[in-house]
Amino acid sequence: MTTAVQTGRTVKLEILRQDTEGGATRWEKFEVPYRPGMNVISALMAIQQNPVTVDGKETSPVTWDMNCLEEVCGACSMVINGRPRQSCSALIDQLEQPIKLEPMSTFPVVRDLQVDRSRMFNALKKVKAWVPIDGSYDLGEGPRMPERKRQWAYELSKCMTCGVCMEACPNVSEKASFIGPAPLSQVRLFNAHPTGAMNKDERLAEIMGDGGLANCGNSQNCVAACPKGIPLTTSIAALNRATTVQMFRNFFGSDHMVD
Ligand code: SF4
Ligand code: FES
Numbered sequence: 001m002t003t004a005v006q007t008g009r010t011v012k013l014e015i016l017r018q019d020t021e022g023g024a025t026r027w028e029k030f031e032v033p034y035r036p037g038m039n040v041i042s043a044l045m046a047i048q049q050n051p052v053t054v055d056g057k058e059t060s061p062v063t064w065d066m067n068c069l070e071e072v073c074g075a076c077s078m079v080i081n082g083r084p085r086q087s088c089s090a091l092i093d094q095l096e097q098p099i100k101l102e103p104m105s106t107f108p109v110v111r112d113l114q115v116d117r118s119r120m121f122n123a124l125k126k127v128k129a130w131v132p133i134d135g136s137y138d139l140g141e142g143p144r145m146p147e148r149k150r151q152w153a154y155e156l157s158k159c160m161t162c163g164v165c166m167e168a169c170p171n172v173s174e175k176a177s178f179i180g181p182a183p184l185s186q187v188r189l190f191n192a193h194p195t196g197a198m199n200k201d202e203r204l205a206e207i208m209g210d211g212g213l214a215n216c217g218n219s220q221n222c223v224a225a226c227p228k229g230i231p232l233t234t235s236i237a238a239l240n241r242a243t244t245v246q247m248f249r250n251f252f253g254s255d256h257m258v259d
Contacts, residue, residue: 009034011043012054012098015062018109021116029054029098040080040087040099041066044113064113071227074162078113079104084167086227087113104167108174117163119174123183124161127206131196143194156189156235158228165232168225170217177211181222184213185235191242204239204246213239 013030031054032046041064048061064087067073071089079102080090092099107115133139145153159182166172166180187203190196207213213236222232 007034007036011038011092013043013047014098014100015047015112016100016102017059017062017112018103019060019111021108021110028059034092036093038092040078040090040092040095040101041069041076043092043099044087044101062113063111065115072160074160077104077115077162077164077167078102079167084164084225086162086164089227104163106167106169106172106174107163115163117161120161120163120166120180120182123179124186126179127183127187127190127203128199129183129186129190131190131193132199133195145192145194149192152231153189153192156185156192156230159186159189159230160228162227164225164227165222165230168221170219170221171215176215178215179207179211181216181226181232181236184216184239185230185232188235188238188242201246201249204243207239208243208246213243 010031011034013032015028015030016025017028018025030047030052032043032050035042044062044064051059051061053059064076064078066076066088068075069088071086074086076087077084078087079085079100080087081095081100084104087101101113103109103113103115107117107119110116161182163182165182169178169181171178172180184207187207191200191203216236218233218236220233223230223234226232
């Protein structure tokens with residue numbers, strides 16, 4: 001057992017391990033030296049330096065994803081004590097011990113706590129979650145948005161594709177086609193942009209089909225789980241209205257509408 005040199009305190013962790021995608025899982029217990037201000041990532045780094053379980057058994061270093069370390073990139077999401085969240089902003093002092101770490105279950109496990117979030121990125125591609133511009137020359141300033149619209153659009157733009165809302169949603173799974181709350185909210189964001197609106201009807205067509213809006217079960221788990229406080233259910237309600245209008249436009253054979 002490892003003991004802390006300075007404080008004498010330790011941090012106890014239980015980690016769900018998995019060596020390969022689809023491979024067998026096992027729980028392993030670790031105990032690392034405590035330092036004030038530690039987060040879950042610094043505890044994982046301590047395990048990486050000395051991958052030995054509490055029983056003194058040598059094991060492989062635990063694998064996880066991370067990048068920004070300041071809750072901006074979304075890469076370090078995992079289930080911590082039963083709640084999906086970012087491990088970089090999960091402070092040891094605020095967590096009950098033993099701290100249980102598991103990979104998010106909505107995404108395929110690559111190894112240990114590292115998951116493959118491709119499903120979310122593919123959904124963003126499917127709904128054209130970008131503003132198409134010609135980047136080959138200086139376009140100057142972009143079009144201005146009304147301030148009220150800009151304010152809510154800015155909130156939606158805070159999405160860091162962390163996958164937490166997808167994990168919290170009971171309708172998102174490997175077996176289901178639902179694209180999930182984050183990609184839906186991005187449809188609202190890019191349809192609100194004056195240039196992005198050029199592809200508005202294409203985005204709406206995507207979410208009116210299989211795996212789109214109709215697959216939302218309105219559990220409202222997503223909005224409660226989002227670490228960025230993104231109003232996901234407001235986005236979904238707004239998209240329900242937009243797709244209803246689009247349905248009438250399609251029915252009456254309207255021209256390509258961009259407003
Ligand atoms: S909407 Fe929120 S919870 Fe979902 S991926 Fe974006 S930041 Fe994460
Ligand atoms: S490392 Fe980027 S959100 Fe945690």
